[in-house]
Amino acid sequence: MSKLPVISGEETISALKCLGFNIVRQRGSHVILRKGSGGCVVPKHRELKIGTLAGILKQACVSIDEFLAVL
Numbered sequence: 001m002s003k004l005p006v007i008s009g010e011e012t013i014s015a016l017k018c019l020g021f022n023i024v025r026q027r028g029s030h031v032i033l034r035k036g037s038g039g040c041v042v043p044k045h046r047e048l049k050i051g052t053l054a055g056i057l058k059q060a061c062v063s064i065d066e067f068l069a070v071l
Contacts, residue, residue: 004050004053004054004064004068005068005071006047006048006049006050007047007048007053007071008045008046008047008048009029009031009042009043009044009045009046009048010044011071012042012048012053012056013031013033013042013044015067015070015071016033016040016042016060016062016067017033018070019035019062019066019067019070020035021033021034021035021039021040021060022034022035024039026044029043029044029045030042030043030044031043031044033060035060038060038061039059039060040056040059040060041056041059042056
């Protein structure tokens, strides 16, 4: 298992879009993405903490290695 990098919310959203997620809506700084019946919420912050990014990936059912491959 690889270590997660410190990246922005925009970079996270673009990587998830490459994995097939679509932006459903945005409220404030939080973007809701969906793929099939699953989805996740990504804050559009300049820098996401490691725990926040790990939670987003868990919520989206995406493995760390799969995520890092599209970054």
